Amino acid sequence: MICPGCSSNLLHNHMLIDDSVPPMKNRSEIIYPQCSVCGHAIQVPDIEENISVFRKVLLISGTAGAGKSALGQLIASQSDYIFVDGDAISKRVNYYARLDPGASVPDYQRETIRTMLVLLGLGYDVVVGYVINREVWLWYREELAKYHLSPVFRVLVPDRSVCLQRDLNRECWTAGAEYVDRWYDEQREYLLTDPEICIDSSRETLADTFARHFMDLL
Secondary structure (H helix, E strand, C coil): CECCCCCCECCCCEEEECCCCCCCCCCCCCEEEEECCCCCECCHHHHHHHCCCCCCEEEEECCCCCCHHHHHHHHHHCCCCEEEEHHHHHHHHHHHHHHCCCCCCCCHHHHHHHHHHHHHHCCCCEEEECCCCHHHHHHHHHHHHCCCCCCEEEEECCCHHHHHHHHHCCCCCCCCHHHHHHHHHHHHCHHHHCHHHEECCCCCCHHHHHHHHHHHHC
16 A cells, blocks of 8 residues: 555555644544645545455434434444544535635545545544435445445434434534425435334434444444
8 A cells, every 4th residue: 555645655654634624613523534744645546455345334324413423423432433524524625625716626425435435445444424315325335345345324313303402402503404404304215215224313312322223333
């Protein structure tokens, strides 16, 4: 795994956090793997030969206020998984787009998938928290299948009133009813098509949801 910029071994010489981007108010880290020697932004071809079939991927979806970020952060704190917050990915993409208005802007979901694959190639297990609809779920499966990996997918489907209350109770910022409703019905469709992957956390604390539904997956 040789860095194309400086020939360093990327497995031993990399950093995960992009500190140049203002931090997320929800305390999710801005994940953007780079060579720690020359700053080269690590790409999938740089490390894909090291993506092992033994790596683990956990995908958590749900509307705004469902608890994706809080749960992903908790999982990362209780395991060796790296948490990739899709909102942090979009913030980084937008930050650099403002610095260079003429540059092409990657799709947020595709960039999240790319970041996930790079982390897997660097030897990490990954938990991703983002709004994942059925089309995007197919993207994840197709990309991971290239490396014979099957992700675990779970959808948080608490009641709308619970999402709104949790959104209001955030320490950092409030998305608002508009963003809760934007994806609420779409995400609850999984209850009809794939009920086995859905978690109604309406009456659970964050710790309860982790212990009951995720601890055994790690």
